[in-house]
Every structure is written in structure tokens, then in C-alpha cells.
Amino acid sequence: MGEEILINFTPMETRVAVIENGMPQEVYIERVHRRGIVGNIYQGKVVRVLPGMQAAFVDIGLERAAFIHVEEVLSQNATPEEKSNASIALVLREGQSLLVQVTKDPIGTKGARLTTHLSLPSRYLVCMPGNDHIGVSQRIEDVEERDRLRGIVQSLSQTDGEEPTGFILRTVAEGTAEAELAQDIQFLRRLWESIKVKIKSAKAPSVIYEDLPLNMRALRDMAHAGLEKIRIDSRETFQKAQDFVDALVPEVAGKLEYYPGERPIFDLFNVEEEIQKALGRKVELKSGGYLIFDQTEAMTTVDINTGAFVGHRNLEETIFKTNLEAATAIGRQLRLRNLGGIIIIDFIDMEDPDHQRQVLRTLERVLEKDHAKCKLTGVSDLGLVEMTRKRTRESLEQVLCDICVECQGRGSIKTPETVCYEIFREILRQHRAYDTDSYLVLAAQAVVDYLLDDASNHVAELESFINKTIRFQVEPMYNAESFDVVLR
Template sequence: MNKELIINAAPAGVEIALLEDKKLVELHNEKADANFAVGDLYLGKVKKLIPGLNAAFVDVGFEKDAFLHYTDLSPYARSIIKFTQMAMNDKDEKGFDFSKFQSEPEIIKTGKINEVLNGKPNVLVQILKEPIAAKGPRLSCEISLPGRFVVVTPFNEIVAVSKKIHSSEERKRLHKIVEAIRPKNFGVIVRTAAEGKTTAELHQDLLALIESWQTIQKNLKGATAPVRVMSEENKTTSILRDLLSADFNKIVVNDKNLFAVTQQYIQRIAPDKTDIVSLYNNGLPIFDQFGVTKQVKSSFGKTVNLPSGAYLIIEHTEALHVIDVNSGYKSVSNNQEDNALGTNLEAAEEIARQLRLRDIGGIIVVDFIDMKLPDNKRKVQEAMEAFMKTDRAKHSVLPVSKFGLLQITRQRMRPEVNINTSEACPVCNGTGKISSTLLLEDEIEKRLNYLVTSSHKNLTLVVHPIVHSHLTKGFFSSIIKKWKKKFRIKLKAQANTNYQLIEFRFFDEHDEEIKF
């Protein structure tokens, strides 16, 4: 699988598109004035304790107080509160030695929030979820500092190795290395990317994270809550940190400063891959050049068309997302069960992509086309699980029910990505909405492909004069000529002034309209 990162820098912020085999799978938007990103650390002030919820509201500088539940306090909550007070009141210029810090007893899992945060102290917290809708950020006291190969968790002595590393010998090797290089009062989680790495590489990554912790300790000195103590790396470098692998073959940036930062980061974490970073300075917008704009237009919106003619309807309610799978005019065989299975498998792949692309979280209910055979239902569930393996968000997929419904839960980390794919209709002057005209050519070609498979070899396409001009532009290189050559058919285009701009119809050799 080839991965490409296309980075579009603009005054309002940075847009990042992740392509897998040229297909858009993730779209990130980092605003220039973005605050409260997942992973940011804040010195917060406890404002209100809610015993009924076993939670607290904490002021971190957002317009609405952030939410901290007892289960997110961390077993070492008392140690964190003690450390926060010590760091804030520290008079030593170099800062106190964290390796000599005496940890407090762990809190119990079934305790009460007012037993731990009584007195409403200042406390070091980490953003667990960005503000969503009318809710403030969700916080955690389980501080973690992620690196390329390891994640550092202060205040404990635990060493854990990713379960995705299947070799028991490799797991033992990594555990032994980290146990030997780990400083006192720091726990370490070994990431999947550490598989096969040397002691020197792991040690270098660990030292960089320890240095970050020392910076946090320094920033707390004399600080007044609420204040941000340390930011997560920018979106570009955090994506590279988590995703960079042998599959990555291109990173394209359209800004000189961001290009330099990206190149330096790659040089630090993967020197052998520095040459994959390139600066884009063509006149065409970078997202247009690499086909991102077109994929955004076709991938967002209520209806998502699939290459075969099937389509999805994606709708959002207050409680969950509902995805309906429709076969459209797709027909792979005369057997209804085979048709349903084929369409459902194709839909499962696109649904997995849509969940990542739109960053849909919470409960998702998928209404697949009804299948009678239990084996086919199991195949769809297994396919869904396989397609979602590349999804970094925590998720769970339940079996297809007897009603043909499949339920998915997916971790919600930040607001869902919504992009308006409608544009003002030139016929009604914006009083209604039409699908983006950018996709009209693709839609005609899909219908044409279906007609060819249905043994139609002599066709007439009737369209609006403006579209006719676009399709027939260039005597030898027109789109109509291209389609004739591609599908090996007789095809002619006719203009009709009575048609709306995006209206088109096909007629056979007897001038009879072909209905879909």
C-alpha cells in the first residue's frame, strides 16, 4: 500500500490529506489559532465538584469548563497534584530532580471525586477530547507523552509492550531493553513501530520525551491557572509520528517553512526517508493537482456513490449515525443473494473509509441489503473488521443482526468533519441545491459503463449545450472520443437547450430513451 501526505498551507491554517493507493482516507484541518488539541497539557483550576456524576469541572481557559471524570483521574492522581504544587512553587533555578520525587499512594478505582480533589486544587491535566458542539474539552490526569517508538507515562514504574508485536521473543527483547534504560518514576509503553529497533534508537526517543517532561516541569514554575503548559506537536508531525512507515512514498508541501519543519522532523525520526519530502510550487492549487479536491467533492454529502452503481446514504441523528446501503442499478448475477453479498462487501470497504475520512464517532448503525445465508452475514462482518484494521481510532464491530443491521462503535476524538458539497444552482439562482457539477462527468461515465455491460453498443447522449461543449471540446482529444475508444462503442453527443445544466439522458439506436 502506497501512502502519500499532501499538505496545503494557507493563512487560515493547514489542511492535510492522507492518500492510500491514491484514495483519500483522512482529511485533517489545523487552524492557525487552534487551541485545546488532543494531547495538549494544561494547568487547570478545579471549579466545581459534582458528586452525583463523580466528576469535576475544570477551568482550562476554554469558554466552557472542561469535564474530568473520576475514571480519568489516573491511579496516581495524588502524585500529580503533589507534583503540580511542587513545580509551581519550586525556587530552584534548575528545578527539582524528578527521579527523587516521592509518589503518593494510588487512589482506589471505586473512590469519590471529592476525596481526591477536595479543596479544588490546581492540577496538571491533558486534553482527552477536543471541544465538541456545546461541550467543553474532556480531560484526563493520566499523563502520557507519545514518541515515535515509545510512550512515556510519568509517576509509575510499569513497562508494557504493544500487543500488536506478535513475536514473544521480540516482546521480551524490547521489554528487557526498556527496563534497562528507563529512568526512575517513568513508566514506558513500547509502540508497534519499535519492532526490530536498536537500543540506541529506543534510548534516543526516550531521552527526547524525558526532555519534554523537564520542559513541562519548568513551564509550571510560577504559572497561574488556567494556562497551557505544553502543546502537542503540530498536526503534520503528529501524523508522521504515528503513521510513517515503509509504505510512505511521498510527502508534498506547498509552504517553504512547513517544508523545512517537515524535512527536519523526517531527518530526525527516519533519516533514510528524507528524500520523500518535496516542495510544491506549481501554479495549480496543490489539492487540485493531486486529485484531493475532486475526491472531497465526491466523498462528502448525504449520498456517496460507489463505482459499481451502488450508493450509500449517510445521515446523522443526535444519538447515532445511520448508513443505508442501496444497490442502485448494480447487478453482478441473476442470484439475488449473490448480488446482495457483492454490494455489501463493496459498501463495507467504502464505509470503513468514510468513518476515517469524516472522523465519525459514537454509535454507527449500517443497514446492509438483506441476506438470508448466515455465512454471507459473517463474511460481511469479517470484511468490515478487516477494512477497519487501518483505523487508528478504537472501534468495535458487532455481527450482522437478523434484520440486516450491523452496529459499530468508534472512538470520538474531535468534531466530525463536515464539508458542504452542494453549490448554488445556476438555473434557479440558488433557491435550491444540486450535486456539484464537478462530478457530472464521472456520473455520466459510470452510467455509460453500466450500459456497455448491458450490451448497448450504439448510444446517443443528450445534454445541456454548455456540457455538450465541454464533452466535445478538441476534435481528436475530446471526452466523447475518449469514451468511444475506452468502451469500443458508437457514441454521439447532442445538445438540447431545454435540458437543465446537469441533466443528461441516454438513447439507443432506435431513439428510445434508456431508463435507469
């Protein structure tokens, strides 16, 4: 079974799933009220220059100011020496208007990341106004094909008297004819001209250009001739997709299919079920082993355990097989969960160096299929595999979930016993400070139950010690850690 793309469209939300060999590999979700802004171009206003960080905050009209580093303001042709000696205070000043593009969505508490090096993607190319570089995707490995593509774009992009325009050939450009590349260049030039017209009249902060919505981005960036099908469950979106594909991605026109089925489209290939699983910490392996994913502000850690898998031969063989299966599963889970930044993988320790190499090779092979740029280091002195995965948008968990109101993101809450002792200490503190006849303790049901049952002896001892009555009242709105001690 080949590769398919499923597009589930509703007026409030668009979801896209990439299916390979009958298994969901990637899921993208975009909501109307919280659309991603990567690729958008803004006329921004510098609100604060930070010389100590060699960066600045720029107002682009969002709730939080966006962040730009000095390297993203300097010319792309600047030498390493010029970059290291540059000062943000000499390049930008507060109140200045600045044309910027978003390279990273606001994630967690961090604002969007910006650059002044604009880029406009189309089907086969990425246009870079003001730059004269012609690049080719590293994933196109054939040297002759790289030279052919570079030669075509160089000849097509040479124009007299116009500002220089650079291009990068995308992976899907491999094998593309000159006419199709010429069409793309023409489309990008027209787009840039329309953007330049808007820039002249734009006041900061304002949006100049917005990237395509998710359903169209999927067709532009993910669709390729090797696809088996692209199924869309909305007739109106399907018709728009047909027009878009005919104009920009004609090689997949025959793969588009309207899906009118009674069964929801994301129930095909168990996409809905896989999304729910991808929100959990634990991932079961077929062998009986399992993975544990922990996503934190600084990094994501992945721990591998043999679990119920005992193997048939010896311990080393059991560990090796579990690690091999884990390497394949990790590659898929990183894509499915859209995890980015630093990722630390704790494979089960292997004695055999050849086993270590095979597990690393398996992980590398799986990561080659990833659209996001991944960089893998070897095994560290502590036996950990360190890698990075480029993060531009929020992870699946960040899109679908919020911080738990009970634990505030810690992943654990205090036991009723712990809260009980905190209450005792608070009563003693108030006893020393104030004169009162009795105390009323307001707390959650589990805490009050513990105080009246397991800790009833301690309550009696405390009442005797302070010579005051203590009463308890359940507050349904309190979480497990909240309480109040009221003087009566």
C-alpha cells in the same frame, strides 16, 4: 501504488491527506484560530464537583469548562474495587489546582475531556510520567519482537533515585534498533523536565504544554519507512519538516519532497473533490448501489441500498456483492469523514450465514488499517452491525460546516403550505384578542407566493369570515419558516 502523504500549508490553515493506492483515505484540517487541543497539558482549576455524576468541571482557560471523570483522577494502579468505591467529592474540591491533559477536543455542545494521567508521545514511544508500566502496541503481533522491545525499554528506563516513568511502544517501533529507542527516551525525559519547570510557576488556568502543529504531528505519527513520498507545497514548511525529520524520523528523510507545481497539491489524487463528496449524505458505489450517512449527536447511521445494481444471477448474489462493496467503502468513509462514537450499519438483509460472515470479515479487514481504535460487534437481532470508533477530534463535517440557519440542523424545513396554515391560525388568534381594521403578513417570498396563488381562495374565505382585509409583504431577510402578523 503505495502510500503518500500530502501536506497543504497556508498561514491560516494546514491540511494533510493520506493517500493509499491512489485514493484519499484520511483528511486532517487544522485552522490557526481553532487549533485542536488534544494532548495539551494545562494547570486547571476545579470549578464544580458533581458527586451524582462522579465527575467535575475544570476551568482550563477555554470558553467552556472541561470535564473529568473520577477514574481519570485516581491512580492508574488503583484496583477495580478502589475505582468503584471512590467518590469524586473525596478526591477533588472546588477551587483546587489540577494538572490535566486533554484527551478529547470540545465537540458540539460538549466541553473537552480531561485526564490526570499524562502521556507524552514521541516517534516510537509514549512516555507516562509517574507510572512504571512498560506496554507494547497490540498491533505488533510478533511475540518475540514484543519481548525484545519491552526488554530494551526496561533496561533503558531503569534509573536510580528518579521518579518512575512508564513507556508504551508505538506500532512504528517494530524492528527499531536500541540506539533509536534510547534517543527517544532521552528526548522524552528532557521534555518532561522542561514541563516540570513550567508547572512550578504556572497559575491556574494556564497552558503548560502544547502538542505539535498538524504538519509536524503528521510526520511524527503517520510517517513510516513504507511510505512512498511526503509532498509539501510550502518551501518554509518543507525546510522545517526536513529539520524535524532529520532529528526525529530519519528513516523517512529521503521521502520528503517539496511540491512547487502550478496545480494545487490537493488536486492531485482528487483530494479536493473527495472532501466535497465526504460532506454529502450519499456515497455512490461502483456497482450502482449507494450508502447513506446520517451523523447525529448520539450516533452515526449508515444505510446500504442496491440502487441501480440488479446483478446477473439472483437477488441474494446481488445483495451479497453490494454489501461486500459497501463494507470496503464504509471503512474508507469512516476514516475520510473522521466519524467517531457509536456507528450503526444497516446492511441489506442476507439469508446466507456464510455471506454475513464474509461481509463482517471484509469490514474487520478494512478497519484494521484505521489509526483510530475500532470495536466491532456481530450482527444484532435486528440485523444491524454495531461498532464504535474512538473519537478524539471533530469530524470533517464539524470542522468545515455549521448548522443550517434555515432548518437548524433538522435536515428539513416546513413547506410553504404548512407555514400558510400557521399564518391563518395566528390571524384567527389575533382576531379574537384584538380589534383592528386589517392585517399585514410579513413572510418569505415562497410563502407569500403560495398565499397569493395556491391559497388565494382560502385567504378570501378567511377575509370574509373575519370581515377584515389581509395584505402580504415579502421580507427578503426572513427564512422559509419565519413570519409576522402585524395589526393595521
